[in-house]
Each structure stands twice: as C-alpha cells, then as structure tokens.
Amino acid sequence: MGKQPEGKVSTKIMDAWRKMGAWCYKVHGSEYQPTGIPDISGVFMGHSVWCETKMPGNKPSMAQWKKIRDLRRVGALVIVSYTVADAVQMLEHIASGMHTGDDCGCLYLAPVDLREILRTKAYKD
Ligand SMILES: [Mg+2]
Ligand SMILES: [Zn+2]
Numbered sequence: 001m002g003k004q005p006e007g008k009v010s011t012k013i014m015d016a017w018r019k020m021g022a023w024c025y026k027v028h029g030s031e032y033q034p035t036g037i038p039d040i041s042g043v044f045m046g047h048s049v050w051c052e053t054k055m056p057g058n059k060p061s062m063a064q065w066k067k068i069r070d071l072r073r074v075g076a077l078v079i080v081s082y083t084v085a086d087a088v089q090m091l092e093h094i095a096s097g098m099h100t101g102d103d104c105g106c107l108y109l110a111p112v113d114l115r116e117i118l119r120t121k122a123y124k125d
Helices: 005-019 062-073 084-095 114-120
Strands: 023-026 040-044 047-053 077-081
Touching (some): 005 023, 005 047, 040 084, 047 084, 062 077, 077 084
Parallel strands (some): 047 077
Antiparallel strands (some): 040 047
C-alpha cells in the first residue's frame, strides 16, 4: 500500500500531524485485526484522532463506516480525508480549543447513519 497514491497521502498527513505535535502511526490491515479500521491512528492534545484516507471519487466501505461510527461514539475524532489539508484542519480544530467533546457539533464527531449511507450509496461489501 505504501507505493499507492493513497498511501503517499497518508504519509504526508502523518508528517503534517507530527509537525503539529501529534503522535500517530499507519494502521496496516491484516487478517489479525478487525476490518475497516481507519488508515491513521493518533493522539493529539489528549484526543484520540483517526484518519480514513481516500482518493477523490472513493468512499469509505460499510466496514469502514462502522468503525468510524464506533470510534466517534466513544469520543474519538475521525476524519474521512481526501487531502492533507482536510486532516490538518481536524487537529487545528482541537488546537483552537473549540472542540468541546460530545456537544461540540463538529463533523469529526458527527453520528454515522448507516441506513442513510446504504440508501444513497452502492457498496460492494
Ligand atoms: Mg483508506
Ligand atoms: Zn469539535
């Protein structure tokens, strides 16, 4: 995956996050872990932060949406990111002090409605 365009974007996102002071690592999917876990896992200013990197035109799979839902439900911030800037913005939101947790209303904690996703998108899995 590292040579794929998406992998390169993930590497750039991690570089940018680390410059901002985050600790993070690339999650490599394997048979030994659950499917759908976002591409990048990290911690920033005490917050659990995750990034599902996508290339333009691609959407998260249902397995990925389920993990995004599960993570957000317990207060982790998750971005579906098409650019480095998308992912950086999430950390800037935290650094601004505007992230208040459950009642924040930011898109990084937005509830995932799986039925709505199924209604509007076609999925292979
Ligand atoms: Mg991805
Ligand atoms: Zn917020």
